[in-house]
Amino acid sequence: MLRFITVRLLSSLPTIFIVLTLSFFMIRIAPGGPFNLERPLDPAVLANMKAVYNLDQPVWLQYLYYIGNVLRGDFGPSYIYKDYTVAELILQALPYSIVLGLWALSIAVIGGVIMGVYAALRQNSWVDYILTTGANWAEPIGEFRLVVD
Numbered sequence: 780m781l782r783f784i785t786v787r788l789l790s791s792l793p794t795i796f797i798v799l800t801l802s803f804f805m806i807r808i809a810p811g812g813p814f815n816l817e818r819p820l821d822p823a824v825l826a827n828m829k830a831v832y833n834l835d836q837p838v839w840l841q842y843l844y845y846i847g848n849v850l851r852g853d854f855g856p857s858y859i860y861k862d863y864t865v866a867e868l869i870l871q872a873l874p875y876s877i878v879l880g881l882w883a884l885s886i887a888v889i890g891g892v893i894m895g896v897y898a899a900l901r902q903n904s905w906v907d908y909i910l911t912t913g914a915n916w917a918e919p920i921g922e923f924r925l926v927v928d
Contacts, residue, residue, distance in 0.1 A: 799845075803842055803845055804838075804842075812834075813832070813834075814828055814829070853866065891914070894914070895910075897910065898910040898911060
C-alpha cells in the first residue's frame with residue numbers, strides 16, 4: 780500500500796510541474812500587470828514594487844524564483860489579508876479542511892456501501908437501476924465542484 784501511494788504521488792509531480800509552469804506563463808502573458816491601477820503610480824514607487832516582487836528581472840529568472848519559492852513553501856503575501864502570508868492562511872485552514880474531508884469521506888463510504896449492498900441484493904430490479912444510475916450521475920459532481928471552486 781505504501782508503495783502504491785508513493786508511486787501515485789511521484790507520478791503526480793509532472794502534472795503539478797506542468798500546471799505551475801502554465802499558470803506562471805499565462806499570468807505573465809496576460810495584458811496589464813499587478814500594479815496597473817486606475818490611478819498611475821509614481822515611477823519610483825512602481826520601480827520599487829517591481830524590485831520587491833522580482834518583476835524587474837527577465838521572465839526566465841522570475842520563473843526560477845517562483846519555482847524555488849514554491850518548493851520552499853513560500854507562496855508570497857496574501858493580497859486580501861495584508862498581515863498574513865498565503866502559507867500561514869493554508870496552515871490555519873488545514874485542520875478544518877481535513878476534518879471536513881474526513882466527514883465527507885465517511886458519509887460517502889458508508890452511504891455507498893449501504894446503497895451498493897442494497898442494489899446488489901436486488902440485482903436487475905428497478906431499485907438496482909435507480910441506485911446505479913444515481914451513483915453514475917453523482918460521481919462526477921465532486922470533480923465538477925473541485926474545478927468550479
